[in-house]
Amino acid sequence: MSTSRTRRAGTFAAVALVSVLGLAACGSNDGDAEPAATNASGVTTVADGKLTACTHLSYKPFEHKEGADVVGFDVDLTDLVAKKLGLEQEVVDIEFATITSGAAFAAKKCDIGYGATTITDERKKAVLFSDPYFEATQALIVKKDSGIKDLAGLKGKKLGVQTDTTGQSYAEENKAANGYTPVVFEDLPTQLAGVLAGRVDGAVNDNGPLLDYVKDNPTTEVVTEFETGEQYGLMVKKDDPNAQKIIDAANEALKEAKADGTYNTIYKKWFGVDAPK
Template structure:
């Protein structure tokens, strides 16, 4: 997904605990996220913006990749970056930040974060501003509609003149636009779901794993119907500042090792569901 919020809103930077962290609690961060000790290095000479930490920028919520549970941030992305942090002998620290900065690499360039992990699709446009890790997830889009709409395909959305929604400036929104739609844009995945619930739209295009997560809730399963699966050839990657080859290499190694030793499969099944045979 290529999530980026539209419109004007207050810049927020929240520092959150992760399930893999020893520190507990949740608090608002004011100003720069770096610690008093300033930039430092992790194991292997990998540069980090805060001593003893691997600082990750994300944008919440986006289950099953990252979301808050019990005052901590958990999810597939979080678990994979915890593997990187363990190898670097540091602790992952997560900042909840505006997603519009991810395409430009603003928080990476300013030294507020070491990497971005946010269910982010690797695109040529983004590669101009950030360096991506090896792909860690093959993504597809899906159509989710209200039961009462009676639609399960984009063609039916058109023919029955239903309202379509998507998360603002995502690849889902881009795909819908490329097919001639003018989708209602929502700021977050939560807002997308609420738009369906409240009748603002009849159907939405969004990443399939997100839909899978929603439909695990019986109330959602009763109210909505999963429509067509849309193959877009998307792959997710973690991003680092341009030229940060040491951190990129460390992330790549953690992903590659996890796929080789079965850890990736275990985490995939925990947070997303059964792994497609082509990936297992």
């Protein structure tokens, strides 16, 4: 899988990055955002005229910064949802766990969330997911001269994992059988920097960002993938009629994009190949 990072001018709405250092008390609006407003589509949003989207940077090629803009596969797909609702997307960078736990929605930090997020039964208890829009699996990245080819090759060594991810869960489930020690990192960039610096002997994360990373870092390689059968979904507040309207619009937008070829265009833009049939 390869990735094109060239932006197609004028195709998608401009995306603004809002840095968020922490959550205020859940269930309250801390005043950073404009008062909630209802637009012509009948959806009430955190900010007037905006579909505020929470994500956690950086997770290239799904969401990352290019200059002042946040771009990526997830961003482009959510632009379609915003357009469906007559809104413009605005992106908030926030801790991943606050999205998957539903805390970001309870605190009115955002209307929708994403981050190459695997749909799991545990996460379904906290958030409402859209229909699946991407299939993924876990992968192992190491330095090319390491001699490591699989998890068994990590016996007595350290394996980097990203906190609150399915990769972390997979690594924990398999550590006893393979004899490695998981080392937890806050985000993908620091996890992969740990591999380059030799702080860990390898790292497990989703295959998409790891395959993208090795193209720009030729001293690393993805040596194996694990068939975990994961699917990504967009997220909104659970058990909320207004959020249900947003996810309904998301499902409609995704369905239309797959039918008219827009999804494939976006997929090829970021991964360099046609989307799987």
